[in-house]
Amino acid sequence: MPAPENRYPNPFLPEAPWNGLEQFREPLCYELAGRAFHLVMDNGCDYALHFLTEEMVSWGERGKAMRWDTYECLKLDDRTYFVNWEVTGLPLRHCISLVLDLQGNLVTAVHARIGEVRTAPYLVTHDILFGAIRVPGKPLNPMRHAFTPNLVGQNIFWRYSSGFGITHAYITEHYLRVPIGQPRELPEGATEEEKRERDAEYQRRKQHLFEIPAFYVKIREDIYFFGFIEETECRQDPTLCGNSLIMVMDTRKIHDIGRCFGSDYENHYAPQNFVFSAFGAFHQTPDLIDDMPSPYRIM
Amino acid sequence: MSYRERVIGREIFNPVSSVPCPGGMKQYRVASTCEMAGKTLNLHLDGMEKPVCVHFLDAENLLWGFPGQGMRWETYEAAKGDERLYLIKFLLAQSSPLTEITLAVDEESTRVTCVRATLGSDRAHPRLVESRVYFGAFRLPHEDVTESRHAFTEELTGKRIIWRYNPNDEVMHCFCGKDFFRLGHAERTLAENASEEARARYRLFQERKGVYPVYEEPAYYIRLREGFYLYSVTERNLNRLLPQQGGSQLLILLNAHRVRYIGRVFGYRADGTVENDFIGAIGKFSSEPDEVEALPFPVYTPE
Numbered sequence: 001m002p003a004p005e006n007r008y009p010n011p012f013l014p015e016a017p018w019n020g021l022e023q024f025r026e027p028l029c030y031e032l033a034g035r036a037f038h039l040v041m042d043n044g045c046d047y048a049l050h051f052l053t054e055e056m057v058s059w060g061e062r063g064k065a066m067r068w069d070t071y072e073c074l075k076l077d078d079r080t081y082f083v084n085w086e087v088t089g090l091p092l093r094h095c096i097s098l099v100l101d102l103q104g105n106l107v108t109a110v111h112a113r114i115g116e117v118r119t120a121p122y123l124v125t126h127d128i129l130f131g132a133i134r135v136p137g138k139p140l141n142p143m144r145h146a147f148t149p150n151l152v153g154q155n156i157f158w159r160y161s162s163g164f165g166i167t168h169a170y171i172t173e174h175y176l177r178v179p180i181g182q183p184r185e186l187p188e189g190a191t192e193e194e195k196r197e198r199d200a201e202y203q204r205r206k207q208h209l210f211e212i213p214a215f216y217v218k219i220r221e222d223i224y225f226f227g228f229i230e231e232t233e234c235r236q237d238p239t240l241c242g243n244s245l246i247m248v249m250d251t252r253k254i255h256d257i258g259r260c261f262g263s264d265y266e267n268h269y270a271p272q273n274f275v276f277s278a279f280g281a282f283h284q285t286p287d288l289i290d291d292m293p294s295p296y297r298i299m
Numbered sequence: 300m301s302y303r304e305r306v307i308g309r310e311i312f313n314p315v316s317s318v319p320c321p322g323g324m325k326q327y328r329v330a331s332t333c334e335m336a337g338k339t340l341n342l343h344l345d346g347m348e349k350p351v352c353v354h355f356l357d358a359e360n361l362l363w364g365f366p367g368q369g370m371r372w373e374t375y376e377a378a379k380g381d382e383r384l385y386l387i388k389f390l391l392a393q394s395s396p397l398t399e400i401t402l403a404v405d406e407e408s409t410r411v412t413c414v415r416a417t418l419g420s421d422r423a424h425p426r427l428v429e430s431r432v433y434f435g436a437f438r439l440p441h442e443d444v445t446e447s448r449h450a451f452t453e454e455l456t457g458k459r460i461i462w463r464y465n466p467n468d469e470v471m472h473c474f475c476g477k478d479f480f481r482l483g484h485a486e487r488t489l490a491e492n493a494s495e496e497a498r499a500r501y502r503l504f505q506e507r508k509g510v511y512p513v514y515e516e517p518a519y520y521i522r523l524r525e526g527f528y529l530y531s532v533t534e535r536n537l538n539r540l541l542p543q544q545g546g547s548q549l550l551i552l553l554n555a556h557r558v559r560y561i562g563r564v565f566g567y568r569a570d571g572t573v574e575n576d577f578i579g580a581i582g583k584f585s586s587e588p589d590e591v592e593a594l595p596f597p598v599y600t601p602e
Contacts, residue, residue, distance in 0.1 A: 008583040011458060012526050012555040023557050024581050026329045027379040075330045154315060159463070162558050162583035188587045222316050252316040253326060254466065279327050279581050281466030282312050 008162035008187055018274075021260060023161030025277045029075040030054035032083070037100070039107050040140055041131035049098075057085060059096075072275050074257040079103035080223060082248050084259045086273050092116065095261040095273060099225050099248050101145065105133040108145045108217055108225055112244050112261050122263045123234045123242035126227075128215060145225065148218035149173045155285065156254065158278040163187070165278075169289060175297075176214035176228050179287035180205050211294055222252045230262075232296050241265045243272065254280040302461050302469040305485045307501040308493025309467050326465035328561065328579030332379040333358035335387060340404065343444045344413055344435035353402075361389065378561040378577050380552040381527060383407045388563050390575060396420040399565050399575055401550055403449070403521075403529050409436045412449045412521055412529060416548055416565050418573065426546030426567050427538050430531060432519065452522035453477045455530065459589065460558065462580040471585065473592050480518035480532045483589035500569065503544055510540045513591050515598045526556040534566075536599045547574065558582045 010016070016023065032051040039047040046062040051071070060066035071085035079102040087094040092115040099108045112126040130144040151170040159165040165185065169177045183202045186194055214228035227246030234242030243262025250256070257277050263269040293299060311320040320326055335355040342351040354362045354370070358377075364370035375389035383406035391398040396419040403412040416430040434448040455474040461483075463469050471483025489501045516536055521529040530551050537545030547566025554560060559581045568574045 008558075009586065010556070010558060010584050016556075024559055025557070026559075027381050027384075029332070029334075029379075031333045075332070077330050150315065159581060162581075187583075188585065222318075251313065252318060252320055254311075254313070254320065255327065255329070277329075279463070282314060284312070284314075 010162070019260075019272075019276075020164045021160045021276045021278075022274055024159065024279060025275060026074060026257070028054075028275075029073040029081065031075065032073055032081060032100075037107075038134040039109075039131050040134055041107075041109065041129050042144070043129055046134075057083070072259075074275055074277065076223070076248050076250055076255070076257050080219065080248060082257050082259070082275070084261075084273070084275055086261075093271065095244075095259075097246055097259055097261075099145070099219060100133070101219050101223075102133070104143065104145075104220060105135050105138070105141045106143065106145050106219075107131045107133055108219070110227065110244075110246055114261075114263065120234050120238040120242060122238070122240070122265065122269060123231060124229050124244035124262055126229065126244055128217070145217050145219050147173065148216050148224070150218060151216050151224060151226065155179065155283050155287075156280040157283055158256070158280040160276060160278045167283070169287070170214070170216065170226075171211075171289075173216060174213060175294075176212055176226075177289045178205075178210040179285070179289050180209075181285060181287040206288070209289060209292055209295060211289075211296055219248065222250060224249045224251060227258070239265060241269070247278075254282065256280070300467070300469065302471045302483055303485050305468060305470075305487050306490050307487055307504065308497025309490040310492070311466050320465070322465055323468075324464045324564065324578035324580070325576065327463070327581060328577050329378070331358075331577065332377050332385065334379065335361075335375075335377045335385060340411070341438040342402075342411055342413070342435055343438060344411070344433040345448070346433055347435075350438070376577060378552075378579075380561055381524075381554060384523065384527060384552075386552045386561055386563070386577075388575065388577070397573065401563060401565075403523055403552060404437070405449075405524060408447065408524065409439060409445050410447060410449050410523070411435050411437055412523070414529075414531065414550060416550075418546075418566060424538055424542065424546065426542070426544075427535060428533055428546060428548040428566050430533065430548055432521070432531075449521050449523050449529070451477075452520050452528065454522060455520050455528060455553075455555075459483070459585050459592075460553075460582045461585050462560070462582040464578075464580050471589055473589055474518075474520065474530075475515075475592055476596060478517060478519060479596060480516055480530075481589075481591045481594075482514035484513075484591050503569065507537070507541060507544065511537055511599075513594060513598045515591075515594075515596075523552070526554065528553045528555060540599065544569075558584060 033054045036050040050058040057071040058066045058068040069085045073083045081100040083098045095112040097110045109129045116125045117123045132141045155169045157167045167179045212228045217225040225248050229244045234240045241263045245260050247256040247258030259275045261273050336358045339354045349365045361375045362370035373389045377387045385404045387402040396417045399416045401414040413433040436445045438444045459473045461471045473481045518532045533548045534545030551560045551562035561579050
């Protein structure tokens, strides 16, 4: 993805201390502090999850030692939380992300790693695991969050900051594209040079289909969990990073919360792992990508 | 789309959801917070003789009272403006005139701002919200109450923000002076398939044009912490000129760093029901002045 930049100068913050994807992030959620969960996952393992404080989580598999890490949490709605932490002290980078659905007492976990693919050392790989939350006195919910085709064919323009937004085109159950026909927004009064830069960037995009593998999971009515890894580009040029972005989305409010896990190839491959929020709009704008064959996969 | 062109009654396009989008100023408001549950604040507010105890029983219910007196139970809602900065609102049950309390609580500094708003206290203007600000702080155990206070500020004067409330709507807030506020000029049109409610709303805008061509209202601006402000806009001029319109108070907790806000609106809706809801928006500062900023102040002669 092109590196976002804030094109709307903020008189109160000339230099933002955060990535352009992070600007509209809501305050971190501390509501889980002090709470514990028993997760029964479909890999056959039970896990304990104990949020010790607003920042520290203790977790582990049943019968094994618990370990603690530093987590961040965002709240999508009254019953849906997104929790993310990086596992410390391992030779490869590991990231655990959870969608805790306290309405259905269900959980979906994403276990992401960096460094498993020898030929693309910065490519993120991940596993998606479904499960349920054991609630004392209640039978375990036999239902699961599940992969869904419900979003196929939809386009959402997501705003991450004052000056950056991007459209996600959910073209199939397994792929996502970025439309070409969305020239970058320019501020009112943009200079000729800025316009030229925008046009040149638009031309480059026209010549290059951005298509990446993605997953789509339904959490409940109007709540979806989706994500992708910037894998296509990374496989062609392993010096790129192949970062992973995952998001929980409320389609009614057209709002999502999520995290980016990966590395910053423009900054000496500095580790990246941050949570963000975005606010969107569905649209039906026809685009060149709608009928474009994929140069990356057999269709 | 621009804040200068607003289409009244245009539905938010949503091909996925089973029920319509919330729309309006609630589309992009974020979830309420339960983080106040179990906490107790011993509030010392300037201008009040006694401290006030506010005990948040759970995520919805609180008790409040003065020392040595019975505690009153109210239902509340809280939203989070930043780490350890909360906006809390509750109506005083059975109050007359109808009274709403909004607290901006900064847990880092212990400073608190309380806005007490009443609806219907002025019989000549029954739709008009009157509000009073109390600055103060909450007391930590075994510590003196800080002397430091939130304070009125002019730091926002001359700035403007274009707020986006939903996929269809933007407005520009122009912080023209330390005690007044204008909206950037917008031309309004009616959507082809607008509902009857939207058509009625459009008619109200049309009726305004002659007597209330510019949205200019009294405001106050309070600095909460670096980059965070609370500002109030009360539709006093609109209500004075058109007694069946306006009168509501908008109270916004602005995060000027991330350019987003949470806020609450208190007043009468067009249908006569009371509105006391949280709202939210994302935005961008604009360096381009709007035409309304060039107008002399005041546009409307004070009473």
